[in-house]
Amino acid sequence: MKFKIMTAGLLALCLGAGVVFAAGEPQAERQALMKKIGGSMGELGAIAKGQKPYDAATVKTALTTISASAKDFPNHFPAGSETGMETAASPAIWQNMDDFKAKSMKLSSDADTVLASMPADQAAVGQAMQTLGADCGTCHQAYRLKR
Amino acid sequence: MASTWAKIALAGVFAVVAGGAAAYALTRPAPHPADYWAGLGAPDVANGEHLFWAGGCVSCHAPKDAKGEDQKVLSGGRALPTAFGTFHVPNISPDPEAGIGRWTLAQFGDAMTRGVGPQGEHLYPSFPYSSYARMTRADVNDLFGYLKTLPASQNVAPPHELGFPFNLRVTLGGWKLLFFSADPRVALDNPSDAVKRGQYLVEGPGHCGECHTPRNALGGFESGQWLAGGPNPEGEGRIPNITPGGKAIGSWSEGDIANYLETGFTPEFDSAGGSMVEVQQNLSHLPKSDLAAIAAYLKAVPSR
The missing domain is CATH 1.10.760 (Cytochrome Bc1 Complex; Chain D, domain 2)
Known part of the structure; x- marks a missing residue:
């Protein structure tokens, strides 16, 4: 009985450690940042499509999150993280790191620019989506693998 | 005895010639009859532009990373790496020398829907004529009309770099025999x-x-x-x-x-x-x- 509990405890410890370990990996970090950007785009998209009413606080939070996440994003591509954990990162990232960083920073600065002039209604949020969406497309075209 | 050998040799030669002739008949370039493309009238250029975007001509025929109006200069030149070698996409702008400015509708239509080039040669299926084969005559006419409105370019793409035997266009007849079809890809029950x-x-x-x-x-x-x-x-x-x-x-x-x-x-x-x-x-x-x-x-x- 005691043995069983100990085994279970050990197992739980290992599993827990496994999760912590995975969360610290650069692949997981950058995937989490992309999810944050995607989630924020979703908030803006719901407003742009009229599924949710315009809300200034939501727009501000979303744009701030996109800017901060895109700024941090290229810091999570160290050598050795080219493969694994279902990464969709293209090897081209490591061959053109400067351009890759510039493209991510463009999303960040475009989000800052939009934030500075603060979209004031549904139509303006839609326009912001187009600007930021173009940044998504440009970078994904070059640096994200098909899945 | 010698005559028996002669007969066998003759039969052998005959078999090879007949086989070759049959293979040629089955695999030679097969454009539409000339009147297929006749009488279509003036193209609907607006519809032609829709087809231009539906087909995504720019994705291969415009210069890489072209944006906005530059996308409409279909100068070719992009390299298309494949398992069979590297294809260099041709210029399909209306330039009379480098592009398709002198082509007739029949030449354009047979390239699009039969994979046959202006000299009657087989085209490589890297150009997706085995899909375009399903396009209506009217749509091909409209697309051709629209392409003629685009800017001309004098760019000449390098020749394809393909290994043997893929560098022999005659082999494409066999490919077409095996895989070319204008039939629906899937049968659909009572489609809307x-x-x-x-x-x-x-x-x-x-x-x-x-x-x-x-x-x-x-x-x-x-x-x-x-x-x-x-x-x-x-x-x-x-x-x-x-x-x-x-x-x-x-x-x-x-x-x-x-x-x-x-x-x-x-x-x-x-x-x-x-x-x-x-x-x-x-x-x-x-x-x-x-x-x-x-x-x-x-x-x-x-x-x-």
Whole structure:
């Protein structure tokens, strides 16, 4: 009985450690940042499509999150993280790191620019989506693998 | 005795000649009869532009990374690496020397729908005529009319770099015999008008299956795997399965699919990647009704 509990405890410890370990990996970090950007785009998209009413606080939070996440994003591509954990990162990232960083920073600065002039209604949020969406497309075209 | 050997030799020669003649008859370039392209009248250039975006001509024939109006200079020159060698995309701008400015509608139409070039030669199926074969005569006429309105370029693309035996165009007759068909890719039960329109766009001008359907070693589609996805022929990664059974878009609604084609955003506000970025940007020029039709068709094809 005691043995069983100990085994279970050990197992739980290992599993827990496994999760912590995975969360610290650069692949997981950058995937989490992309999810944050995607989630924020979703908030803006719901407003742009009229599924949710315009809300200034939501727009501000979303744009701030996109800017901060895109700024941090290229810091999570160290050598050795080219493969694994279902990464969709293209090897081209490591061959053109400067351009890759510039493209991510463009999303960040475009989000800052939009934030500075603060979209004031549904139509303006839609326009912001187009600007930021173009940044998504440009970078994904070059640096994200098909899945 | 000698006469027996002579007879055998003669029979052998005859068999080779007859076999060769039969093979030639089966595999020679086969344009449409000349009157097929006659009497179509003045092209509807606006419809031609829709077909231009549906077909995504710019994705191969415009210079890489061209944006805006520069996309409409179809100067060719892009390299297309494949398992068979590197293809260099030709100039299809209206320049009379470097482009297709002197082509007749019949020459253009036979290239599009029969894979036959202006000198009567086989074209390589890297140019997706095995999809365009489904296009109507009127649509081919309209597209040709639209292409003539675009700017001319004098760029000349280098020749294809292909290994033996793929460098011999005569072998393409065999490829066509095995894989070329203008028949529907899938049989659909009682399709609605939207599904039929979607079928036309996806199987014809849109040539979606050229990437989204897996191919065998000879470059033909694997049977029964229409739109089922597979390894990316241009390099790393995989092309997604876009049938209702695939995990890529199987759970999406028709509205989700149409919205993705229009905006580039998935229902989770993820965005398109790789060469689909350009495809989506091209398709975003289509009327919403056409994007809805593509979505309806993708929901109607067999699950894989």
